[in-house]
Ligand SMILES: Nc1ncnc2c1ncn2[C@@H]1O[C@H](COP(=O)(O)OP(=O)(O)OP(=O)(O)O)[C@@H](O)[C@H]1O
């Protein structure tokens with residue numbers, strides 16, 4: 001039997017202006033536009049292979065080696081949209097194989113923990129949709145394909161691009177203008193680094209979807225956020241990216257994380273995503289910025305306690321002098337920095353920071369953190385020759 005296959009990788013993205021709230025739950029239409037930074041894929045990526053054949057009996061997904069259901073309404077929406085686009089192509093060119101009528105086998109691997117607040121659903125749905133659109137040889141642009149990924153998981157639409165990405169909320173009831181667009185490519189501002197402090201790799205307790213529905217339905221502050229705060233911030237953040245103004249970008253990022261978590265706290269009953277460790281990390285970042293009398297680091301938190309810190313390469317020694325000092329006992333340093341690099345951070349702390357420091361560092365803070373992931377801004381989905389499917393049997397290798 002002939003088995004057609006296609007594979008892709010897709011990145012994680014971490015929002016600097018948060019998507020929180022849906023105006024349409026089925027189509028995943030948001031109540032506000034959002035902005036994110038796409039992260040490099042050597043540290044966090046999904047690899048997905050899709051196959052189709054006249055002989056396959058059912059649609060199947062293997063995720064990290066285990067069969068997973070494809071039955072969720074969201075996944076079904078994605079598959080249906082992709083098949084509809086393929087059917088259009090086949091109608092225009094009857095010599096094409098009738099893939100739109102055949103079943104799909106999808107095999108996917110995340111190189112990082114799934115469902116742990118590290119945006120696995122974003123990378124996962126982006127990879128799924130891109131792999132199938134490649135298999136179907138769809139001519140649609142990345143923005144068009146992002147609308148399909150959006151139906152899988154809202155934030156997934158932003159993983160269709162590298163660099164700095166906006167999800168324009170749109171106004172159409174059918175979602176036809178709610179799509180991801182590039183704000184700036186990776187090479188516009190390649191110096192952006194990210195340090196993820198994994199506070200808890202456990203599955204979170206309030207899933208994003210139900211959390212945002214609860215906030216939309218019960219928080220008064222939420223109305224203020226979507227009406228007055230975010231629209232202005234959306235324009236300001238794009239400007240900060242275009243002009244590579246880190247101080248402005250960082251302040252907007254921190255304020256927006258705080259604003260989003262404030263609406264969670266203002267929900268009734270409240271939702272708590274950040275924990276004591278998260279709050280101590282917020283405090284530490286403000287202490288670092290105050291110490292240097294310059295904004296050198298920004299924090300942001302998604303629907304969980306993990307912290308993502310953004311900083312520029314040029315300020316790495318300043319930021320890492322503190323972060324390494326506090327979190328050096330956590331794993332993750334050796335894969336990115338040499339022994340000499342780490343010594344530079346320690347020495348800078350001892351000679352340039354400690355003598356002038358007017359506050360005490362909480363050296364127990366590392367106990368609330370399980371590991372550190374050191375990464376940076378990265379590209380969008382990448383073609384790959386790696387295929388997770390055996391092309392003679394159609395099942396995982
Ligand atoms: N590679 C993948 N392919 C297809 N679906 C995936 C993949 N990875 C994750 N998912 C889907 O996403 C779900 C996890 O999403 P969830 O929102 O709970 O966690 P998360 O994305 O890691 O966290 P967060 O959205 O808070 O950052 C999985 O249960 C699975 O359904």
Ligand SMILES: C[C@@](O)(CCOP(=O)(O)OP(=O)(O)O)CC(=O)O
Pocket residue numbers: 014015017018019020028034121152153154155156208209301302303
């Ligand atoms: C806090 C966030 O990370 C929320 C992400 O929510 P999801 O995209 O996971 O939600 P669904 O659309 O219901 O799948 C903010 C963001 O990424 O913008």
